[in-house]
Amino acid sequence: MSPLHIRSYVKVHKNDDCDAQAIAEAATRPTMSFVVLKSEEQLDLQARYRARARLVSDRTRLIDQGRGFLMERGIRVGSGRHVFQKELTRLTVEGVEDLSRRMPLLLSDMASELPVMNDRIAAIDAQIKALAKTEAYAEADGDPGCRSNTRDSARSSCRHRQFLWQRS
Numbered sequence: 001m002s003p004l005h006i007r008s009y010v011k012v013h014k015n016d017d018c019d020a021q022a023i024a025e026a027a028t029r030p031t032m033s034f035v036v037l038k039s040e041e042q043l044d045l046q047a048r049y050r051a052r053a054r055l056v057s058d059r060t061r062l063i064d065q066g067r068g069f070l071m072e073r074g075i076r077v078g079s080g081r082h083v084f085q086k087e088l089t090r091l092t093v094e095g096v097e098d099l100s101r102r103m104p105l106l107l108s109d110m111a112s113e114l115p116v117m118n119d120r121i122a123a124i125d126a127q128i129k130a131l132a133k134t135e136a137y138a139e140a141d142g143d144p145g146c147r148s149n150t151r152d153s154a155r156s157s158c159r160h161r162q163f164l165w166q167r168s
Helices: 003-009 016-027 040-072 081-094 103-134 148-157
Strands: none
Touching: 040 081, 040 103, 081 103
């Protein structure tokens, strides 16, 4: 049961006994809705999405930090991950007079860290795509209005088939 529904049944101060009594009383109500447990597959898929989101966030943080370091020294880098990676590779190979002697070491560390992050994100993407193809409810794959990430995350957070993305 959702805690929001139980709150109105708690009579006095919050403690375990009062909570248990409120849960028992709320469970007897005919209009009470219960939270559906997620399957192992749904939990695994959600974990993959969360891990991917964390990696993408870390990669974005690294790129923004590197771009900031370069902007402080008057080197402007265009937006976009690929543009930054190309410029970072160029700077580490060619070098720039405006940078201190410690800065190229930091930039080369960043340049070596980015491909590792990209590979890890690509591996998780491949796992998610493989899972989506093996699932029994992959009929929405041809729906152009529903991106695969959105569709899969909706599948991972819903248990019943009627809540899945449907073709219209």
